[in-house]
Amino acid sequence: MVVNREKAGDAWGRRGAARDGRVGGVTAIEGPFWRVIAVFRVASLVYATVLLLRAGGYAHPATGWLVIGFMALWTVATIFAYSDREFHGWPLLMADMLVTLGCLLATPLVQGAYRVGSLPVTGTWMGGAVLAWGVYGGRRVGAAAALIVSLADLWLHGVRGMRFETLPINGTVLLFLAGVLVGHVAKLARQAEARLQRAIEIEVAGRERERIARDIHDSVLQVLALVQRRGQEIGGEAAELGRLAGEQEAALRELVRLRPEPPAAGTADLRTLLQVYGSASVTVSVPATPLTLPAATAGEMAAAVGAALDNVTRHCGPHAPAWVFAESDGGAVIVTVRDEGPGIPEGRLEEAAATGRLGVAQSIRGRIADLGGTVTVLSAPGEGTEIEMSVPVLLASH
Amino acid sequence: MRVMVVDDHPMWRDGVARDLGEAGYEVVAAVGEGGQALRVAAAVRPELVVLDLRLPDLSGVEVARRLAAYDPQPRVLVLSASGEQEDVLEAVKAGASGYLLKSASKEEFLEAVRRTAEGDAVFTPGLAGLVLGEYRRLAAQAAPVDRPRLTERETEVLRLVAKGLSYRQIAERLVLSHRTVQNHVQNTLNKLQLHNRVELVRYAIEQGLDGS
CATH class of the missing domain: 3.30.565.10 (Histidine kinase-like ATPase, C-terminal domain)
Structure with a gap:
């Protein structure tokens, strides 16, 4: 039941987008979400830099700064790419995920042996891709992204032969929460926008109908009524024409009559x-x-x-x-x-x-x-x- | 009898004015806008106004309402292509004494003008249905204070008018005089218009008290 509703909602969101003439299934309401993700990436990049400085460059400072530099470049690239609807779509999301995984998996090369409780070299920056997937595809896509990033993160820890009891699952839980919540909220926002759009269309159609009704009322109906009246006075064939005009007047009046509310x-x-x-x-x-x-x-x-x-x-x-x-x-x-x-x-x-x-x-x-x-x-x-x-x-x- | 015609459609305005002139009425003005109608009416003081409900500036209902405050108060016959029941009902409550569809024949129209000029209410079946409905709506309202009521006889007469019987046919069926039927119909309208004025005054007072 829940699944059905979600599908319907999704379809609705997409249709609303198609009506707008926008590509990639993106509606105007998504704009603020992408901007928030951009802010998140920049802040996380700063955080990762601070971590690197505090740790004195880890085991291999040169590699560390290389990774941070690459993250900075990708952050700038994504800010521009996600703000342009032309680039939206799975190619960009896949690239985003691959770059994120690449930076994450470079952690052993920078930090050397894993130390308990330490963050990977990317810090929270790896959450950016999860949020992007969530905003684009909803909560299940967000969850899938969280799963991919979490597996990579856990695998990093796992290479040191860690036991389940001491496995650091905090990051995993936070990634899942972020992906699912942001995906859900983005979908709700899209649905709300689609509904608003539909309400506006109905309103516009109603106004147009009213305008047509007024026009017909002020011109055609008046003339038909006049023809009917004069026809009756003249008599003969004109009376028959007048009667026909009268019937049309009544039918048209009924057709354009404004109905207060259904x-x-x-x-x-x-x-x-x-x-x-x-x-x-x-x-x-x-x-x-x-x-x-x-x-x-x-x-x-x-x-x-x-x-x-x-x-x-x-x-x-x-x-x-x-x-x-x-x-x-x-x-x-x-x-x-x-x-x-x-x-x-x-x-x-x-x-x-x-x-x-x-x-x-x-x-x-x-x-x-x-x-x-x-x-x-x-x-x-x-x-x-x-x-x-x-x-x-x-x-x-x- | 001094008559003014208010209709925004020039062909209609001229046709109605001509019919009235031929029938011996003095057409003192023929205008196409509501505001203009109110200004001209103040100057030429018509005794009867033939009013279209659909006007470009003011609504016909508003024109009827403001004309009702003129002294001497002109009689108002609403002549409209409008099938808008609410507008017709509002115009009649505001003081119009009759309503005729524009599709009515010239004879029906002149008959309606004659009766309006004599001070009689012009009740088409459609108007009777609206007025009866309005009394029933008022009767169903919560506040029972001084709401207008129809007598049984008035209800009976109104229902027959709504079913399309002429006053003559109603008089025969109920064994009444034509004049009595006319009076019953007139009363139903008077009570409704009085109630409407009382409501307007009450509303004005409430607004005034709130404002002070």
Whole structure:
């Protein structure tokens, strides 16, 4: 489980880097890490020099100063190499490790016989490569680097035939801690940066959408509404064009409508689903506050409303006016679909059910009953039809 | 009847002004910006303002709110292509007495202007749904102090308006006079606007006390 998360996080970090157009899987957040490692190398170099001076140059001062000089050159080289993203990658890390091992393993040539408790000629400088691996590849790569350097260090001690009880494992433990911790923190920082980047992208996309919506609102919608209005006045073919313009206006308005915030996972705002039905002939009335329902419930209710509107089209013609009204009275969400068609003669629904033909009213009843709700059909010949669907809302779901 | 048209779209502004002129209204000003509208309104004192909610500088809601403080207070009819429910509700709470979508026909528009001019609220089904929702939102709030309530009859009337019934149809169904239905609708709006003003004053006082 932990492993999976780490992989996902890693992939994310890399993707964020790719989006930035940077090479070597390095994001901007890594910069400070490399600078800290540079400071660590310089300070460790000074420390190693002080150790050499204090020991009077060890057994072989000339070789000692040669190693220190080489370490200084490599320190300068790495400061420049790690600050340039072009050089980041395994070749540099491998070179870093080889140079570090080389300097470390030169210790017997400088110090001669190993003395208990003494540091190698590199001092803490050998930690630089471990930190670099950790920052580049995360805690497991950092641990691998710590293992390599530690084995070399222990092998140095081991050449003198040391027993396990007296093996100096302090350095090993410190190397592992440094590699793992720095690797972990660098990875966390990368993930945080990737998330921030993503949040910024979402924000930018949202703003762009708002801008487009405003533009469409201020230009296209106004003209479409105008065409519709003038078309109706002129009549004839122009009226048909006007009607088409009106339909497009309603569809486009719904498309660019700014949605305040997406509802929580698993829930849906019934208003959003119902407003899709709005058109030149269908008026949708909703409250200004969200009608939040479990997503499945909202979907079923919207489908039931769709079925009712299909029925209006079938019985009253394609451009017959219809009204959809959604409200919440605390305990229930109620949606009413009303038309002004011929209405349903009394007994017609019962007759249809008795002869085994399941009318649309029955399919609506079925859907709503499954949600634990009720359907009331109010109709009289010549007075249109009103289908009221009421579904209880559990307070816990608010 | 002195009318002012506020709309940032020149084609719309001219078309609406022409329709109003042909119908016998005196169009005293037609402007395209909110700030300009407030300045011009102070000078020409329109009795009725046809207001688009989407303006380049001030929001239509803000314009409606400031017009409500003018003396004499002009009646405001919101005419908008906006499907933004929150904006419409805010404009109506701030003092607008009606709302019509721009896709409404010329006849519907002139009818709405006539009723606004007479001092009646112009309730489309959409607006009725918003107002009903607002009362229910207020009813669900924790503080029960002087929050506005609808009577059962008012709720019944508003629901029928939201379902698309005309005042005439509502009057028939509830066996009421047309005028009574009109009064019920008007009352729901008045109570909401009064509550809104009280809330604004209370907010202003709280801010003032905090500041001192």
